[in-house]
Amino acid sequence: MHRLPRTLLCSVILSACLVLRAGAADLAPPPAAVEPAGAVPPAWSFRFVPYGWLIALNGTQTVRGRSAKVNASFPDIVEKSDTLVALMGNFEARRGPFALYGDLVWTRIGFESENVRTRAPAPGITTTVGRSLGLDIEMAILEVGAAYEVARSGPLALDVLGGVRYWHQKADLSFESARTVEVGDLELAGGLAFARSGSVDWLDPVIGARVRYAVAPGHELFLRGDVGGFGVGSTFSWQAVGGYGFDFGTYNGVTVSGVIGYRALSVDYAQGEGRRRYAFDMIQHGPILGVSLRW
Incomplete structure (x- = not known):
């Protein structure tokens, strides 16, 4: 008679222990949630590329209604120019698919008569001028804009881009003053007549696209094209750039690469x-050679 209550009591105690254990488990704090790797915002990365653009020029320059045909390769400019100074660089900041970029070209080039030929004057100039002897151009081209990666397939990526391209120029066109007619608006010095433009500035809107292809780790091909102007600044402009980048190594967190390619800007x-x-x-066209610093 006494064994049944004792067995029942043990069963009740065991059940109570199980209930308390389950309640304690319910009261324990839940484990910390682990965020997927894709939810972490990507960090900014930066790239700076000082480069040289071995420029050749083909076209027409008009200063104060007097036009000159220019046809000079880079070797011509190096060999025969009395002035050749250049400063060029490209910068890009990227975060995920979004990037901001800037590019600066500043040059001062002097051409001799072998690469400059007088052309017919502009409307309103009734007589021509003597044989042109030289052309000096100081020019700055600053481009800023944004790019966005719209498609990616394995090693291939496509960016669309848009921005503005600012131009600043000064040009001096010189002639033989003894053979020059209508010199009233020209400057005379040392037997030469100079047509000086002063500062000329304009701003072009730009739209374009860029393709990047990772050939192998640390090796990338790129191709970019854009158009601009549309009558806002210039009547029309276009640019095409293609090149190849290859890593040399990483030093103190900075990846150093070489860049070679070709650039044409019209x-x-x-x-x-x-x-x-x-x-x-x-x-303006010619090879580009540079060093990329990426961090």
Whole structure:
């Protein structure tokens, strides 16, 4: 008679222990949730590329209504130019698919008469001028904009981009003053007549696309094209750049790469009429060589 209550009591105690254990488990704090790797915002990365652009020029330069045909390769400019100074660099900041970029080209180039030929004057100039002896151009081209990666397939990526390209120029065109007619608006010095443009500035909107292809780790091919102007600044401009980048190594967290390629930039700009006319209808093209610093 006494064994049954004792067995029942043990069963009740065992059940109570199980209930308390389950309740304690319910009261314990839940394990910390692990965020998927894709939810972490990507960090910014930066790239700076100082480079040299071995420029050749083909086209027409007009200063104060006097036009000159320019046809000079880079070796011509190096061999025969009395002035050749250049400063160039490219910068890009990228976060995930989004990037901001900037590019600066500044040059001062002097051409001798072998690469400059007088052309017919602009409308409003009734007589021509003597044989052109030289052309000096100081030019700055600053481009800023944004790019966005719209498609990716394995090692291949496609970016669309948009921005603005700012141009600043000064040009001096010189002639033999003894053979020059209508020199009233020209400057005379040392037997030469100079047509000086002063500062000329304009701003072009730009849209384009860029393709990047990772050939192998640390090796990338790139191709970029854009168009701009649309009558806002210049009548029209276009650019094509292609190249190859290859890593040398990483030093103190900075990846150093070499960059080789080719760049062509064309613009057709004009302002004013008659003796106030300034025009720059030119293709600038040539190899590019640079060093990329990425961190």
